[in-house]
Each structure stands twice: as C-alpha cells, then as structure tokens.
Amino acid sequence: MEEEKKSLNFLxxxxxxxLANGLPQEKLRFRFPPEPNGYLHIGHAASICxxxxxxxxxxxxxxxxxDDTNPAKEEQEYVDSIKHDVKWLGFEWDKExxxxxxxxxxxxxxxxxxxxxxxxxxxxxxxxxxxxxxxPTELGTNSPNRDRPIEENLALFLxxxxxxxxxxxxxxxxxxxxxxxxxxxxxxxxxRILKKHHHRTGNDWCIYPMYDWTHGxxxxxxxxxxxxxxxEFKSHRDLYDWYVDQVYxxxxxxxxxxxxxxxxxxxxxxxxxxxxxxxxxxxxxxxxDPRMPxxxxxxxxxxxxxxxxxxxxxxxxxxxxxxxxxALLEHCIKDDLNKTAPRVMAVLDPVKVIxxxxxxxxxxxxxxxxxxxxxxxxxxxxxxxxxIYIEKEDFREEANKKFFRLKLGKEVRLKNAYIIKAESCVKxxxxxxxxxxxxxxxxxxxxxGTEASKRKVKGTLHWVSVKHAINAEVRVYDRLFTDEAxxxxxxxxxxDFINPNSLTIIDAFVEPSLKxxxxxxxxxxxxxxxxxxxxxxxxxxxxxxxxxxxRDSWAKMDN
RNA sequence: UGACCUAUGGUGUAAUGGUAGCACUCCGGUUUUUGGUAUCGUCAGUCAAGGUUCGAGUCCUUGUAGGUCAACCA
Numbered sequence: 001m002e003e004e005k006k007s008l009n010f011l012x013x014x015x016x017x018x019l020a021n022g023l024p025q026e027k028l029r030f031r032f033p034p035e036p037n038g039y040l041h042i043g044h045a046a047s048i049c050x051x052x053x054x055x056x057x058x059x060x061x062x063x064x065x066x067d068d069t070n071p072a073k074e075e076q077e078y079v080d081s082i083k084h085d086v087k088w089l090g091f092e093w094d095k096e097x098x099x100x101x102x103x104x105x106x107x108x109x110x111x112x113x114x115x116x117x118x119x120x121x122x123x124x125x126x127x128x129x130x131x132x133x134x135x136p137t138e139l140g141t142n143s144p145n146r147d148r149p150i151e152e153n154l155a156l157f158l159x160x161x162x163x164x165x166x167x168x169x170x171x172x173x174x175x176x177x178x179x180x181x182x183x184x185x186x187x188x189x190x191x192r193i194l195k196k197h198h199h200r201t202g203n204d205w206c207i208y209p210m211y212d213w214t215h216g217x218x219x220x221x222x223x224x225x226x227x228x229x230x231x232e233f234k235s236h237r238d239l240y241d242w243y244v245d246q247v248y249x250x251x252x253x254x255x256x257x258x259x260x261x262x263x264x265x266x267x268x269x270x271x272x273x274x275x276x277x278x279x280x281x282x283x284x285x286x287x288x289d290p291r292m293p294x295x296x297x298x299x300x301x302x303x304x305x306x307x308x309x310x311x312x313x314x315x316x317x318x319x320x321x322x323x324x325x326x327a328l329l330e331h332c333i334k335d336d337l338n339k340t341a342p343r344v345m346a347v348l349d350p351v352k353v354i355x356x357x358x359x360x361x362x363x364x365x366x367x368x369x370x371x372x373x374x375x376x377x378x379x380x381x382x383x384x385x386x387x388i389y390i391e392k393e394d395f396r397e398e399a400n401k402k403f404f405r406l407k408l409g410k411e412v413r414l415k416n417a418y419i420i421k422a423e424s425c426v427k428x429x430x431x432x433x434x435x436x437x438x439x440x441x442x443x444x445x446x447x448x449g450t451e452a453s454k455r456k457v458k459g460t461l462h463w464v465s466v467k468h469a470i471n472a473e474v475r476v477y478d479r480l481f482t483d484e485a486x487x488x489x490x491x492x493x494x495x496d497f498i499n500p501n502s503l504t505i506i507d508a509f510v511e512p513s514l515k516x517x518x519x520x521x522x523x524x525x526x527x528x529x530x531x532x533x534x535x536x537x538x539x540x541x542x543x544x545x546x547x548x549x550x551r552d553s554w555a556k557m558d559n
Numbered sequence: 560u561g562a563c564c565u566a567u568g569g570u571g572u573a574a575u576g577g578u579a580g581c582a583c584u585c586c587g588g589u590u591u592u593u594g595g596u597a598u599c600g601u602c603a604g605u606c607a608a609g610g611u612u613c614g615a616g617u618c619c620u621u622g623u624a625g626g627u628c629a630a631c632c633a
Contacts, residue, residue: 007573007581035633070632126631135629137561171631181562183629192631211633234564235628259564261626266570272633314582316572318565321626325570328583338596373596404594413592446592453592460592527593554594 009317011050011258015058015226018256027253028060028225032086032093033215035067036078036199038272039287040085040295042308042329046263049312051228052091061094063222068100069214071198079199081287085295090305095222099214100200102221106209107161109217109247110172110190114153118246119190120146121156123170132178133186140178140186160193163206167193174213176242184239188212216240217247219255227255230262231319263315264323267479268293269487269494283498284480290534290545291480291502301477302522302532302547304340307333323485330548337522337530337547342370342377345415345462346510346525346544348474350389352466355420357439358386363467366446368416380513384417387466389509394461395436397425402557404459406436412459415526419444419457462526469509472542475534476504514542522547 008016019025030051034044055062064086068074086093113119122129122145134140148156160170172191180186190213195206216239219227227240240257248254264270269278270293278284278292287294290301298308311332315324363385370377394405394412406412411421418440426435443452483489483497514523521533529549536543 008575009572013575033633037633067633073632129631130629133629135561138629140629168631183562186629189631194631208631210631215633231564232627233633235562261565263571314571316582318572320565322571325583328571331583334595343593343595372592402594415592457592459594462593524593524595527595529595550593550595552594557594 010319011226011228011260011317012054012057014258015054018225023225025058025060027223028054028058029063029094029223030054030060030226030228031063031065031219031222031224033065033067033218033229034082035070035073036075036082037070037073038078038276039081041270041272041275042265042293042295042298042311043263043270045089045295045308046312046315046317047228047230048086048089048091049309050260050317052093053313054226054228055094060225062091063095063097063224064093065097065099065218065222067211067215067218068098068198068200069208069211071194071196071208074199076199081296085299088299088305089295089308097218097222098200099209099218100198102214102218103201103205103209105221106214106217107207110209110213111154111157113174113190113246114157114172115150116246117150118175119172120148120153120175121160121170122146122173122187123156126168129171133183134178136183140180142178143173143187146175146178146187157191160191160207161205163195165193167195169193172207174243176239180238182235182238184212184236185242188239212236212239213243216244216255216257219257220244220247220252223253224255225253227257229257229259231259232262233257234259259319260317261319261321263312263317264321264485265293265329266323266326266484267481267486268326269481271487274487274494277495278480281495283495290475291477299520300532300534301545302337302520302530303333304336304522307336310336323488326479333548334530334550337524339374341522341524341530343372343524343526344370344511344514345382345464346472346474346508346514346528346531347389347391347462347464347469348476348506348508348525348528349392350509351392351395351433351436353388353390353420353436353438353463355386355388355438355440356423357442360386362386363465366416382416382511382513383465383468385465385467388414388463389466389469390436390461390463392433394459395422395425395433397433404554405461406438406459411441411457412461413444413446413457415460415462416446417463418442418446419452419455462528464509464511468512470512470515470542472508472510472514472544473536474506474508474531474544474546476506476546478502478504508544510542510544517542524550 032051132141171189173187176185178186191207194208288296288300365381368382369379399407420438420440424437443450481497482499486494486497517533519535530547531544534543
C-alpha cells in the first residue's frame with residue numbers, strides 16, 4: 001500500500017529545503033523557550049506540539065529552555081508548572097536549560113562587543129533615549145554617549161556589573177544604527193540594572209541581559225537549528241541575526257529564526273496579562289479554573305493530553321491571524337473520550353419515579369456494561385429498586401410524537417433495566433411534578449433474552465436508584481465569555497463580555513459505583529456529557545466537572 | 560504618512576504554475592437499548608482590478624482590508 005503523502009506546513013517546508021541544501025539531519029535541533037512568568041495555555045500547546053512534533057518527525061532533540069532574564073516577573077512556581085504541563089502533554093525534552101545559565105557567557109561577549117566598539121554605556125534617562133529613538137516613520141538621532149571611548153565604556157560596564165549604579169541609571173546599548181528603518185536596530189538595550197533576586201542565580205547579578213541579546217545567543221550556544229517563535233517577533237529577526245553574527249564562528253551552525261501565527265481560540269482570551277487579571281481579580285478561582293484556557297485549567301476540566309495534541313495537529317499552523325472555533329477543541333475531547341471513557345449513570349435534575357408493581361423493600365443488582373459498543377471496558381453491578389430518580393425533563397404529562405421520553409400512558413426503557421409505563425403523577429401546589437407513578441414489565445429486563453426484553457420502545461432513559469444513589473456536586477461550565485473575540489473590541493474591555501452564568505453548581509445523584517473515583521477520573525454520564533472528578537473531591541464529598549456536554553439534537557428540535 | 564507580514568467556504572488548514580481538497584460548524588438521511596456514537600449526504604471558498612502564461616489560488620503590478628513595529632517586558 002502506498003503511503004499517503006502528508007502535506008507539510010510552511011516550517012516543515014523550510015526545514016526540508018535546508019536539508020536539501022546540505023544541512024545534515026543530525027544538526028537539526030529545536031527548543032521550546034517559555035518565560036516562567038505564568039502558566040502555559042492552549043496557545044503555548046501549539047508551540048509545544050509544533051517544536052516537539054518536529055523533534056519527533058526528524059528524530060531531533062528538543063530543549064526546554066526557560067527564558068529567565070527578568071527576575072522581576074519570574075518565579076520557581078511557574079517553572080514547576082511549565083515542566084509539569086509539558087510532561088503531561090506527553091513530550092520529553094532533551095535538556096532542561098535556562099537562559100540564566102548563560103549569564104557569564106553573555107557578559108563576556110558583551111565585553112567583547114564593547115572592545116570592538118560595537119556597544120556603549122548610556123546614562124541618559126529612558127525618556128531621553130525614547131525621544132532619540134524616533135518613531136516608525138521618523139528616524140532616530142544619536143545618543144550623546146554613543147561615541148564614548150572604549151576604555152570608559154569598559155569601566156562603566158564593570159561598575160554596572162559591580163552594583164555601583166542605581167537601577168535605571170545606566171544601560172549597555174548595541175551600537176548599530178539610529179536611522180535604521182527597523183526600530184529594533186536603533187541601538188537596542190543589551191543590559192539593564194536590576195537589583196532583584198533571581199530565582200536561580202540569586203544575587204549573583206545586578207545587571208540582566210535583555211530578551212533580544214539573550215535569545216539568539218542562547219540558540220547559538222545550544223546550536224538550535226530552527227528557532228521558532230510567534231509572528232510579533234518578526235521585526236526582531238534583523239536584530240537576532242545581528243547579535244548572532246557578532247559571535248558566530250563559521251565552524252558552528254548559525255540558528256535561524258522563523259515565525260508563525262499564534263493560535264487564538266474563540267470565546268476566550270489568551271494573553272498572559274489578561275489571564276493573570278482574571279486570576280487576580282477573582283473572576284476565576286485560579287490558573288487552573290476549569291474555565292481557563294490554560295493547560296492546567298483544561299486538565300482539570302477533563303481534557304486529555306491526546307485531545308490537546310490532536311487539536312494542535314488538526315488546527316495546523318500558518319502565518320495568518322486566526323481565531324480557531326472552540327468547537328474544534330470540543331470536538332477533539334469528545335472524540336477522545338468517546339473512545340476511552342466508561343459510561344455510567346447520573347441524574348442532575350432529579351424527579352422521583354415510583355414503580356408501583358415492584359415489591360417494596362426489594363432490590364436487585366443489574367449487570368451493566370461500561371461501554372455497550374466497545375470491548376475491554378468491563379461492567380459493574382447497578383442497584384435497582386422500587387424508587388428511582390430520572391431527569392425532570394425526561395417526563396411530560398403530555399407530548400407529541402417527537403417526544404421519545406416518558407409521558408402518561410407510554411412506555412420507555414430504563415437503560416440496563418426494565419421497560420416502565422407512566423400511569424399517573426403527583427404535583428405540588430405550584431403544579432410541579434414531584435412523583436411519577438409507573439408500572440414495570442418484569443419480563444423486560446435488559447439482556448435477559450426474553451420476548452418482552454426485545455420489545456422496541458422508542459426512548460431509553462438513564463436513572464439512579466433513590467436508596468442507593470450517592471450525592472455529588474457537579475460543576476457545569478459554560479464559556480467564560482459571551483463574545484467570540486472578547487479582546488477584539490477597541491472600545492470595550494474584554495471583561496465586559498464575561499459570562500455571568502459560566503458556572504452552575506448542581507447537587508446531583510450518581511450511581512454508587514462512582515463512590516471511590518479518584519481525581520481526574522473521566523466518565524460519560526450517559527445522555528448528558530463527559531465528566532471528570534475534580535481535585536476538590538474528599539472522602540465524604542464527590543465533585544465532578546462537566547468537561548463537555550454530549551451533542552443534543554433534541555434540544556435543538558425542541559426549541 | 561514608513562517598513563514588514565498576511566489575505567482560500569461560517570471557522571481552521573491543504574493544493575510547491577496543471578482536477579480548489581480535508582477537518583470543524585450548520586443542515587438532512589440511515590443505524591441505534593445513549594435524541595450519543597457510527598455512517599451517508601447537502602450547503603458553502605481563492606479580497607479586487609489589471610498583467611505574464613497554453614494554463615494562475617499560486618508569479619508580477621496596483622489597489623483594498625487586517626496585523627506587527629516606537630518597554631531599562633518576553
């Protein structure tokens with residue numbers, strides 16, 4: 001059989017081209033370079049799947065490199081969560097590295113640049129420097145310190161390093177071109193003074209390298225062949241190349257930066273700043289709130305690593321701005337869970353059914369498959385008795401032919417149990433149905449093989465036995481925002497679109513087999529959706545998150 | 560009054576000058592002891608105008624639209 005040719009994305013095409021032009025395959029090396037200043041989200045997952053996917057595809061190593069050059073924002077907590085998330089997604093990095101590992105090397109190279117007359121110390125205020133920088137349409141002007149003698153620069157830079165200056169008083173700048181059409185080339189800052197404790201280097205340094213100076217050189221040190229980042233860094237590429245060229249030795253590989261469009265998802269926001277805002281203002285319970293688009297939020301919500309990987313592959317990558325429909329993500333998790341989740345029964349909005357011809361005090365345990373349509377899931381015993389709960393919406397006193405559920409005088413099948421017929425109902429003073437009285441057909445037990453058990457009845461309902469049901473808190477989620485692109489409105493704040501009903505907490509009844517479920521166990525609650533055990537679960541209280549509801553074509557018809 | 564990037568069904572992505580395809584969404588049929596799943600199908604697209612070419616989504620020109628760039632952030 002001929003293997004189907006899979007089309008390449010534009011980055012794979014670039015790599016193929018490089019290989020065709022003589023780059024040896026064993027020189028291929030990638031990296032995922034997060035700044036440890038927040039939690040990873042589904043957009044990062046795109047980058048992770050992309051870089052590690054390339055590693056797998058080309059049998060090339062992929063480094064996990066923490067871009068930790070700003071001690072003001074970075075914390076060990078974030079490092080730990082990032083490592084956990086990458087592992088959880090199912091990827092293995094070659095080396096765990098930190099930009100801060102290269103502080104000494106970067107410093108030495110900076111000294112070299114000063115000696116070559118390619119860098120200088122500027123002691124103007126940031127306002128003055130900003131003014132000289134110009135704008136995208138106006139050229140910049142030179143700093144009065146631009147031609148400071150090399151010896152003086154060297155001495156000042158050393159003083160900066162030794163902590164002899166205040167924060168903000170001096171910077172080291174690359175001497176490139178203040179009239180360059182690219183703003184990033186107008187004598188960019190290489191080092192600033194920051195008298196802050198660093199999560200790894202402690203107080204060893206009080207000058208810290210800027211992103212641009214750090215990133216290309218780190219790629220070069222690690223001999224990354226393809227340094228893949230998002231589109232907003234496109235204009236940094238000139239500078240990336242300039243910096244690398246200052247230290248590039250032709251016997252080594254010269255890394256190449258290429259950019260792709262970041263992944264956006266409909267009905268949510270993706271910037272770390274905005275996500276942080278949601279957390280800090282208490283609009284969600286934390287970074288791992290199941291409504292958050294973070295990896296930890298999705299995990300807690302019940303998403304599987306495979307579903308997220310599959311989403312990334314399916315969505316693909318390109319260079320155009322995009323807002324991917326969250327329906328695709330939901331499709332991916334439903335697709336995975338449909339194949340892997342055991343099916344059980346839970347009633348979220350209960351009404352009591354009394355089976356009047358079932359003997360009082362009697363109970364029986366019915367064998368129920370965890371999955372009727374696939375092998376290997378096994379089964380459990382589900383208790384049945386005279387009183388059960390069904391969903392309120394599964395009963396109507398009267399309804400037309402399209403209503404396949406329980407109505408007076410009609411029959412339905414109870415999943416894994418008997419066929420019952422509604423005879424009458426009891427209502428409270430508000431007209432709400434409080435009890436439904438039914439009779440059952442004792443010969444109709446599921447799987448018993450009797451004539452009666454094979455009767456075709458149109459509806460099948462899920463249920464739990466009143467006596468055996470266990471209580472569970474079920475958290476039902478809706479999208480966090482009511483707008484498709486909450487941060488896409490110039491005149492409105494993204495928080496104006498917060499959905500006030502994004503979380504509904506329900507006291508539900510679940511079948512007793514669920515009693516000992518553990519955190520992150522995933523189930524299909526039949527006819528309702530996929531649910532996942534939440535970490536708030538204790539030995540006395542079960543808590544479930546609804547990952548995603550099942551498709552409900554009846555709800556659409558009924559409206 | 561700049562430079563750079565991007566424009567393919569509602570959404571996301573292929574087509575590497577040669578039949579515009581795939582997935583999601585929507586809608587409909589079949590199957591079904593989940594109104595689920597599965598399966599079959601329908602609707603729907605190359606931003607515009609010129610040019611090159613036997614042939615253009617692809618190359619060129621000019622528009623138009625969107626995005627990015629002026630942190631001692633990354």
